[in-house]
Amino acid sequence: MIEIKHTLCPSCSVGCGINVILEDEEIVGTFPYKRHPINEGKNCSNGRSSIENIEDKLAFDLKDFDEVAGKLKSCDAEKVTVVFSGNNSNEDLQAIKSLCESKGFNVLAYADNLKGFDSVASYDEVEAASNLFVIGNVLYENPLIGRRIVRAKANGAKIYVNDDLENSPTANIADEFTSGSVKEFLQNNDFDEESIIVFNKVDSFEDLDLLEGANSKLLPVYSKSNAKGALNLAEAISKEDALELLNNTEILLVFNDDIVNEFEFDFKSISQVIAFAPSKNDTTEIADIAIPIKSWLECDGSFTNAEGLTQEFSSVRESENMSIVEIIDKINGELE
Ligand code: SF4
Numbered sequence: 001m002i003e004i005k006h007t008l009c010p011s012c013s014v015g016c017g018i019n020v021i022l023e024d025e026e027i028v029g030t031f032p033y034k035r036h037p038i039n040e041g042k043n044c045s046n047g048r049s050s051i052e053n054i055e056d057k058l059a060f061d062l063k064d065f066d067e068v069a070g071k072l073k074s075c076d077a078e079k080v081t082v083v084f085s086g087n088n089s090n091e092d093l094q095a096i097k098s099l100c101e102s103k104g105f106n107v108l109a110y111a112d113n114l115k116g117f118d119s120v121a122s123y124d125e126v127e128a129a130s131n132l133f134v135i136g137n138v139l140y141e142n143p144l145i146g147r148r149i150v151r152a153k154a155n156g157a158k159i160y161v162n163d164d165l166e167n168s169p170t171a172n173i174a175d176e177f178t179s180g181s182v183k184e185f186l187q188n189n190d191f192d193e194e195s196i197i198v199f200n201k202v203d204s205f206e207d208l209d210l211l212e213g214a215n216s217k218l219l220p221v222y223s224k225s226n227a228k229g230a231l232n233l234a235e236a237i238s239k240e241d242a243l244e245l246l247n248n249t250e251i252l253l254v255f256n257d258d259i260v261n262e263f264e265f266d267f268k269s270i271s272q273v274i275a276f277a278p279s280k281n282d283t284t285e286i287a288d289i290a291i292p293i294k295s296w297l298e299c300d301g302s303f304t305n306a307e308g309l310t311q312e313f314s315s316v317r318e319s320e321n322m323s324i325v326e327i328i329d330k331i332n333g334e335l336e
Contacts, residue, residue: 005316006033008303009047010087010296013222014144015305018043020051020297020316027051027297027317038123038305044143051297057279058292065291069334071251071272077104079250084109084234085257086227089301090310092324093226096255097233099328103335106249109234110242110262112201114220115208116231121196121217122307127151133160133189133216135182135199139169142200142221145306146170149198160189182207191216205238221306229304239263246270255324256293258283276327294323 002023009016017036021029030048034041072080082100084093084107100107126132127148139146146169153159153173161174162185171177178185182203187210191197195216200223202208211218222228237245243265246252250271252259258281260267267273267286275287278295298319304310322330 006036006313007297007316008225008311008313009039009043009050010225010303011046011050012142013086013225013227013306014038014142015225015303015307015309015311016043016047016144017311018047018050022317025317038309039144042144042147047144058277058284058290064289065330067289068274068291069331071274071289072103072331072335075251075272078106079248080253081106081108081245081249081251082253083255083257083259084230085255085259086111086222086224086230087256088230088324089226089296089299089303089313090229090233091301092255092299093230093233095325095328099332102332105253106245107234108242108245108259109230109236110239111222111224111227111231111236113205113239114199114202114222114227115205115236116228117212117218117220119217120306120308121198121219123148123219125217126196126198126219128155129157129194129196131160131192131195132157133162133185133191133195133197134170134174135162135185135197136201136221137163137165137168137170138198138200138221139173141223142306145198145219145221149173160185183210186210186214193217205240219306225305226303228306228308229302229310232304254283254287255327256295260286276324278321291327292321293327294319294321299323 005020009018016039017033019033032041032043082105158175160176191214198219200221252270252273254275260282273287274289275284276291276293277284284290300314302312
């Protein structure tokens with residue numbers, strides 16, 4: 001029997017809806033969620049392929065799980081670091097935060113070297129802007145925001161782009177293009193209250209202060225679906241601080257993240273890397289313990305997108321694995 005179920009795209013922070021096609025309860029494909037207000041019937045190729053990446057399953061081993069609490073008990077809390085990933089739902093992150101607070105573990109909330117901002121521009125404001133300043137290849141990496149930028153240009157907006165790539169889709173729609181540093185771009189342009197700066201990268205954490213001082217509305221677009229939700233719950237740290245924290249870590253708990261792909265760091269130097277993930281990735285490959293968990297497709301929850309809209313999603317299929325909330329309940333029980 002063929003069924004269509006709605007969920008959210010997990011592949012960036014734009015917050016598009018996506019439809020999952022199931023045949024006899026097996027996922028066989030996706031197609032865009034036509035009435036969804038964010039993407040209005042479109043998904044980019046990353047969104048369309050989002051389900052392919054979770055079918056490479058980890059094997060469940062209860063013995064491995066039983067070792068986790070023992071290892072945590074034998075380590076100073078200040079040497080335990082927990083990756084606070086924007087891949088997780090708000091409900092999962094709340095459970096992870098409570099665990100860290102009650103046990104005194106470090107929180108590693110890293111989000112593309114960006115941070116959370118109290119007030120951000122909406123997607124409608126981007127579309128209606130008269131001056132749009134774009135940092136990074138947003139049209140390629142976050143196409144359903146890119147679509148709003150293209151519409152703004154069609155409405156007469158002037159588009160200023162700063163990026164490394166001169167022939168990217170984003171550079172190609174620019175009225176003015178520069179490839180210098182983000183700092184120079186921010187210092188050399190005049191921003192006013194009618195301007196909006198859309199960015200998915202900076203060169204350094206210090207650039208974020210310049211962005212905040214720019215007298216414009218800002219729209220940071222993160223690479224992970226719920227990075228905005230994560231940064232509502234925990235303060236972002238810079239790449240340098242994240243590396244320092246990793247250097248001082250003896251046990252690294254990774255919930256649904258592939259941190260090994262984000263940092264040039266010798267993760268083998270950490271005594272124990274314990275990864276909880278719905279499928280194999282580079283982090284589970286180097287982990288001392290890797291435990292399978294439900295993916296977002298098998299959970300109810302919510303993601304908060306780049307413009308701050310919190311959207312709920314429901315499970316589209318069953319899984320015998322535990323969710324992050326269930327895992328943390330179990331860890332809490334064993335640490336008491
Ligand atoms: S723009 Fe982002 S959220 Fe939308 S379909 Fe593409 S990857 Fe998914």
